[in-house]
Amino acid sequence: MGVKLEVFRMTLYLTFPVAMFWVANQAEWFEDYVVQRKRELWPPEREGQLEEFKERLRKRREEKLLGAAQQSS
Template sequence: MGVKIEMFRMMLYLSFPVTMFWISNQAEYFEEYIVKRKREIFPPDEESRRKELENFKERMRIQREQRILKKMSEN
């Protein structure tokens, strides 16, 4: 009886990861869950968002430069 149980356990240990790998790599699953979720998190570029981000970067650059100049003038 011990050999049969060991064979069952071996088949279970091997079949579970293989089955999960096979299921997770189905094209329908990938398209339905992964790609849609990625588009929710990272929406396609919009011109208004891009301009807003560029303006924010410019403000941060100016603030950083002002801080550096202020520190240099104090020394």
């Protein structure tokens, strides 16, 4: 029984990770479950929201540079 048990265990050890890898890499499954769940948790942002954020960052950077230039003068 020892050899048969070892063959069974080796088959199980090799089959399980390969099967999980195959299941996890199915494009249809990924689209149906993962992407859909992500969109539920974090809905797409408004169109102008990204532009507003970039503008705020630009203004903040300009203010920092202006403050640094005034201190060095």
